[in-house]
Amino acid sequence: MSSIFLPSMIEVEFGDYYKKCSEALFNRGFTSFHIDFGDKKFIGRELECWNKVDFLKKLGPEVKLTAHIMSLSGDHKLSVERISEKCLEENFEIIYIHSRSFKNKQDLYKFKEKFFKNAHISFLFCIFD
Numbered sequence: 001m002s003s004i005f006l007p008s009m010i011e012v013e014f015g016d017y018y019k020k021c022s023e024a025l026f027n028r029g030f031t032s033f034h035i036d037f038g039d040k041k042f043i044g045r046e047l048e049c050w051n052k053v054d055f056l057k058k059l060g061p062e063v064k065l066t067a068h069i070m071s072l073s074g075d076h077k078l079s080v081e082r083i084s085e086k087c088l089e090e091n092f093e094i095i096y097i098h099s100r101s102f103k104n105k106q107d108l109y110k111f112k113e114k115f116f117k118n119a120h121i122s123f124l125f126c127i128f129d
Contacts, residue, residue: 006034006066014051022056032064032093039071039078042101048078053090066094073102073111084115 007025012018022033033056038047047070056063067087071080080101087095102108 005030006032008034008036009052010036010047014049014055018052019055022052022059026059026063031060031062032066034066034068035092036068037071037078037083038069039076039080041072041076042098043070046078050086057090065090065092066096067092068096069101070098071101073107081111081115084111088115088119 007022007030009018009021012021025033035049035052035056036047037049038045040046053065056065065087067083069080069083069087071078071083073080076082080097084095084097097111099105099108102111
């Protein structure tokens with residue numbers, strides 16, 4: 001497997017500077033970008049970055065996206081389920097999920113079956129103790 005550099009720009013707020021940076025990277029041959037999401041429950045920040053997704057996808061049809069979802073499972077606006085569902089709709093290539101997003105491994109396996117059984121993307125989860 002060849003290595004790939006995925007610009008993330010998690011610390012760059014969406015705006016003119018983000019757009020200029022993204023365009024510069026794209027114009028220099030970068031076609032894969034990484035987007036971080038967070039719900040302020042799993043991590044201390046809320047990261048809802050659909051504006052970044054929309055902008056990056058407009059750069060060109062060759063743009064590929066990966067996601068790192070740092071959210072808890074549940075029925076809230078930025079739950080791992082809601083973000084995953086939207087990422088699948090937006091054709092993200094890879095989605096990283098934390099096992100700690102779920103109360104137990106059984107819930108994680110149910111989530112994986114529900115959302116990724118028929119998905120044609122890579123599903124990866126991070127395990128931290």
